[in-house]
Amino acid sequence: MTTGTTSSAPDTGEDTGAPKAGGGRRTRTPAATATGRPTRRLVIVESGTKAAKIQKYLGKDYVVEASVGHIRDLPRGAADVPAKHKGEAWARLGVDVDNSFAPLYIITPEKRSKVAELREALKSVDELLLATDPDREGEAIAWHLLDTLKPKIPVRRMVFHEISEPAIRAAVENLRDLDQDMVDAQETRRILDRLYGYEVSPVLWKKVMPKLSAGRVQSVATRIVVARERERMAFVSASYWDIAAQMDAGAEATPRQFGSRLVAIDGTRVATGRDFGPDGRLKSDAASTDAKNGAVALDEAGARRLAEALQGRDLTVESVESKPYTRKPYAPFMTSTLQQEAGRKLRFSADRTMRSAQRLYENGYITYLRTDSTTLSPSAIDAARNQARELYGDAYVPAQPRQYTRKVKNAQEAHEAIRPAGDVFRTPGEIAREVDGDDFRLYELIWQRTVASQMADARGTTMSIRIAGTAATGEAVTFATSGRTITFPGFLKAYVETVDDQAGGEADDAESRLPELTKGQAVTAASLTPEGHSTNPPSRFTEPSLIKQLEDLGIGRPSTYASIIKTIQDRGYVWKKGQALVPSWIAFAVVGLLEHHFGRLVDYDFTAAMEDELDAIAAGTQGRTHWLSGFYFGGDQGSEGSVARAGGLKKLVGVNLEEIDAREINSVPVFDDVVVRVGRYGPYLERIRDGASQRANLPEDLPPDELTREVAEQLFSVPQEGRSLGVDPISGHEIVAKEGRYGPYVTELLPEPEAPPVVEGAKPKKAPAKPKPRTGSLFKGMSTETITLEEALRLLSLPRLVGADPESGEEITAQNGRYGPYLKKGTDSRSLTDEEQLFTVTLEEAVEIYKQPKQRGRRTAAATPPLRELGEDVNSKKPMVIKDGRFGPYVTDGETNASLRKGDSVEQITDERASELLAERRAKAPAPKKAPARKPAARKPAAKKPAAKRAPAKKAPVEK
DNA sequence: CAGTGAGCGAGCTTCCGCTTGACTT
Numbered sequence: 001m002t003t004g005t006t007s008s009a010p011d012t013g014e015d016t017g018a019p020k021a022g023g024g025r026r027t028r029t030p031a032a033t034a035t036g037r038p039t040r041r042l043v044i045v046e047s048g049t050k051a052a053k054i055q056k057y058l059g060k061d062y063v064v065e066a067s068v069g070h071i072r073d074l075p076r077g078a079a080d081v082p083a084k085h086k087g088e089a090w091a092r093l094g095v096d097v098d099n100s101f102a103p104l105y106i107i108t109p110e111k112r113s114k115v116a117e118l119r120e121a122l123k124s125v126d127e128l129l130l131a132t133d134p135d136r137e138g139e140a141i142a143w144h145l146l147d148t149l150k151p152k153i154p155v156r157r158m159v160f161h162e163i164s165e166p167a168i169r170a171a172v173e174n175l176r177d178l179d180q181d182m183v184d185a186q187e188t189r190r191i192l193d194r195l196y197g198y199e200v201s202p203v204l205w206k207k208v209m210p211k212l213s214a215g216r217v218q219s220v221a222t223r224i225v226v227a228r229e230r231e232r233m234a235f236v237s238a239s240y241w242d243i244a245a246q247m248d249a250g251a252e253a254t255p256r257q258f259g260s261r262l263v264a265i266d267g268t269r270v271a272t273g274r275d276f277g278p279d280g281r282l283k284s285d286a287a288s289t290d291a292k293n294g295a296v297a298l299d300e301a302g303a304r305r306l307a308e309a310l311q312g313r314d315l316t317v318e319s320v321e322s323k324p325y326t327r328k329p330y331a332p333f334m335t336s337t338l339q340q341e342a343g344r345k346l347r348f349s350a351d352r353t354m355r356s357a358q359r360l361y362e363n364g365y366i367t368y369l370r371t372d373s374t375t376l377s378p379s380a381i382d383a384a385r386n387q388a389r390e391l392y393g394d395a396y397v398p399a400q401p402r403q404y405t406r407k408v409k410n411a412q413e414a415h416e417a418i419r420p421a422g423d424v425f426r427t428p429g430e431i432a433r434e435v436d437g438d439d440f441r442l443y444e445l446i447w448q449r450t451v452a453s454q455m456a457d458a459r460g461t462t463m464s465i466r467i468a469g470t471a472a473t474g475e476a477v478t479f480a481t482s483g484r485t486i487t488f489p490g491f492l493k494a495y496v497e498t499v500d501d502q503a504g505g506e507a508d509d510a511e512s513r514l515p516e517l518t519k520g521q522a523v524t525a526a527s528l529t530p531e532g533h534s535t536n537p538p539s540r541f542t543e544p545s546l547i548k549q550l551e552d553l554g555i556g557r558p559s560t561y562a563s564i565i566k567t568i569q570d571r572g573y574v575w576k577k578g579q580a581l582v583p584s585w586i587a588f589a590v591v592g593l594l595e596h597h598f599g600r601l602v603d604y605d606f607t608a609a610m611e612d613e614l615d616a617i618a619a620g621t622q623g624r625t626h627w628l629s630g631f632y633f634g635g636d637q638g639s640e641g642s643v644a645r646a647g648g649l650k651k652l653v654g655v656n657l658e659e660i661d662a663r664e665i666n667s668v669p670v671f672d673d674v675v676v677r678v679g680r681y682g683p684y685l686e687r688i689r690d691g692a693s694q695r696a697n698l699p700e701d702l703p704p705d706e707l708t709r710e711v712a713e714q715l716f717s718v719p720q721e722g723r724s725l726g727v728d729p730i731s732g733h734e735i736v737a738k739e740g741r742y743g744p745y746v747t748e749l750l751p752e753p754e755a756p757p758v759v760e761g762a763k764p765k766k767a768p769a770k771p772k773p774r775t776g777s778l779f780k781g782m783s784t785e786t787i788t789l790e791e792a793l794r795l796l797s798l799p800r801l802v803g804a805d806p807e808s809g810e811e812i813t814a815q816n817g818r819y820g821p822y823l824k825k826g827t828d829s830r831s832l833t834d835e836e837q838l839f840t841v842t843l844e845e846a847v848e849i850y851k852q853p854k855q856r857g858r859r860t861a862a863a864t865p866p867l868r869e870l871g872e873d874v875n876s877k878k879p880m881v882i883k884d885g886r887f888g889p890y891v892t893d894g895e896t897n898a899s900l901r902k903g904d905s906v907e908q909i910t911d912e913r914a915s916e917l918l919a920e921r922r923a924k925a926p927a928p929k930k931a932p933a934r935k936p937a938a939r940k941p942a943a944k945k946p947a948a949k950r951a952p953a954k955k956a957p958v959e960k
Numbered sequence: 961c962a963g964t965g966a967g968c969g970a971g972c973t974t975c976c977g978c979t980t981g982a983c984t985t
Contacts, residue, residue, distance in 0.1 A: 193977085200975090822966095
């Protein structure tokens with residue numbers, strides 16, 4: 001660890017130096033202490049279930065506890081930052097970027113009690129063994145434990161890759177020291193992710209929409225989904241024809257008939273779907289005249305003519321080729337493949353799979369569920385082989401055990417594969433009484449896959465047959481077919497992987513039998529059917545296929561695949577249509593912004609490059625600070641890692657921010673002059689026609705690739721959206737209920753004014769002022785779904801004239817406004833308490849109301865009573881109270897007000913905490929408010945938003 | 961994307977990876 005780059009949590013108390021793990025001490029075996037009792041050791045692992053198991057193996061001289069994951073992290077937000085660092089410029093990030101990227105670590109609030117427990121446990125032992133997972137995160141957790149607990153006894157690192165008695169015993173005998181370089185690598189990863197996430201997300205808030213997010217993993221995941229949708233949108237379907245022929249091999253053959261397809265005419269291949277590009281045309285190599293690759297597309301007329309000309313013609317077997325077919329079993333499950341198969345076979349979401357697997361793990365049915373390894377322990381291999389032998393016989397078990405060493409990109413392989421627990425696997429039948437539902441089905445899947453992984457290859461034969469003939473019109477034609485027979489099923493008897501629905505592959509156990517044919521043999525065509533086909537766009541990603549894609553790119557970890565899917569849905573980037581993941585228009589805008597302005601950060605190989613460089617840090621050949629500096633501040637080009645780039649992230653989110661045109665970012669070109677614009681209130685269509693902007697609403701559930709010209713035209717042609725409530729019997733206008741900027745409202749559709757006659761050469765006359773339709777906001781409790789025509793007409797009747805003020809003669813009206821119902825007399829207004837009063841209040845009552853002074857604050861009778869009274873503020877010595885305000889509860893001493901933060905509650909807040917909030921608020925108050933730098937007449941003043949009160953502090957406000 | 965009248969404290973949103981328990985309805 002680079003000296004001075006890590007500040008420990010302020011609340012870890014005493015600052016005595018933590019002993020270095022191991023520190024050169026070699027305490028291999030528990031030696032007897034001076035008092036003669038055996039050495040007691042505390043072992044800390046990550047998972048509680050693991051702790052219980054290991055405790056059993058190690059016995060009473062050991063105390064095994066679980067840290068339950070990480071115990072410290074960077075602060076999530078301002079609320080988590082300890083008072084000591086509150087004011088720091090870097091507090092928002094939790095990383096002091098100007099001081100060697102020193103991280104600020106705090107004990108995760110939920111883990112405070114856990115840390116206390118561990119401290120307690122430490123008191124009664126002589127030695128500490130940090131037995132967190134043997135990967136980057138585990139090494140970091142071990143270091144955090146050391147740095148937080150600051151034990152005064154010897155500390156050593158213990159690692160194991162499987163939970164079995166021999167493995168644990170061996171681990172205790174082979175302790176090592178903490179690997180500080182690896183800890184550095186983890187910290188670098190953590191800081192990079194924080195800087196990326198917390199610097200880029202605010203750019204999205206400013207340019208697209210608040211609460212959006214960007215991150216190394218989620219942004220690439222979103223981009224993948226968007227990229228696929230773009231392909232689908234750009235896709236041009238091609239149609240092509242061929243001829244399906246049912247061949248007849250004669251009465252002796254079995255099967256007598258078999259299907260085949262026209263593949264060549266006069267030696268030139270007939271084009272199939274694969275020969276067409278996404279533009280709907282033959283790919284250039286297919287269209288070339290090169291005899292080897294050349295292909296010709298057959299159209300309907302050609303196919304029909306040829307089928308006709310082949311009627312009754314002699315056909316001969318031209319070639320018969322058979323090749324042996326073998327298939328190896330699939331590797332045992334790891335997290336990603338389990339999620340994929342449970343998704344395909346059981347239709348479980350990744351999240352559902354993990355919840356079920358967690359239960360199975362906790363109850364001792366399976367091994368650890370978050371793993372990127374396909375390795376089985378020796379005892380598990382034995383168990384699988386024994387089970388296979390029992391169930392299927394010796395022939396199904398190969399002589400040598402199978403080892404699966406296929407490495408996944410960036411794998412850390414801290415655990416075994418996911419498999420049934422124990423040295424003897426329980427069959428699904430054996431656990432059926434104890435486990436049911438999802439858990440049973442998932443266990444069965446895991447059990448089958450594990451057993452199958454130690455079984456013999458499937459064997460069979462693949463046969464290819466070509467049949468030739470000549471059409472009456474002279475063309476030489478070739479038909480082809482292929483078949484597969486499985487002579488020995490091997491592992492397929494136990495487990496067949498499911499093919500992704502939409503990918504259109506063929507399952508490994510698919511069989512199609514062909515008769516025994518010999519070259520030169522005559523066959524006849526029982527039927528010749530011209531068939532039309534069309535090419536399809538690449539299918540959308542599903543949860544399983546997206547996880548596969550991320551895994552192939554080395555993005556995300558076993559513990560995060562399920563949450564990645566959740567995050568991109570929660571942010572509104574992706575929604576599920578059945579199994580398919582469909583990107584939203586917001587995702588198009590966000591991905592577009594990232595691609596244009598943060599291209600490197602959403603590169604598909606960004607993570608891969610990062611991993612290489614983290615490996616270099618872990619190996620001690622690359623400096624953490626230097627590398628982060630390159631990433632954040634930019635650096636001397638060339639010498640930095642590939643993740644670093646000239647300019648650096650800081651500049652990209654700072655100075656370069658102004659270059660990002662929000663309007664352009666939020667306009668997604670669809671076709672011609674039509675764009676989808678992502679607005680504050682959702683996406684809508686826009687195009688310029690005759691110099692005027694034409695807009696149309698986009699239905700929420702319309703997938704982007706279904707927005708065709710026809711659909712767009714139809715949307716534009718709908719004059720108004722909104723639910724029609726019927727016709728106003730008085731005016732004859734149609735009344736509709738709509739969702740507007742300020743919420744739901746009703747309005748009337750006015751008939752189009754007659755177009756004035758166009759006079760050639762005459763100056764276009766100024767159009768007469770358009771009559772404005774009446775509008776009215778819905779009352780609370782009404783909805784556009786349920787409102788009736790009667791209610792709507794009542795709303796449109798407002799404002800209501802109550803009468804004239806007897807004193808001044810001014811008109812008093814009752815109307816519904818932004819803050820609810822109110823009376824209006826000139827510029828003087830009074831709020832009403834009830835919307836119904838708009839229709840019922842009499843002139844006398846109104847006059848009475850106007851006699852009352854204008855109320856401040858809430859529209860309740862007396863001054864708002866405080867929610868709670870507190871003691872005296874330590875600073876101002878004034879009594880404090882909690883009040884309810886526009887932004888929720890706040891504390892005030894009469895002068896200073898401060899909102900309660902997340903985590904504060906009205907009932908439980910203490911005087912100390914309240915004083916602290918007030919003090920913080922006062923500290924901020926005298927912030928010099930810069931006058932908004934206004935460029936006079938440089939640009940049109942933006943329309944004032946109702947909520948926009950203060951001038952935006954930064955430049956480049958959202959322009960829509 | 962409708963247009964209507966006050967005045968009161970802004971503060972927060974967000975990342976990725978480790979782990980699961982625990983407020984109540």
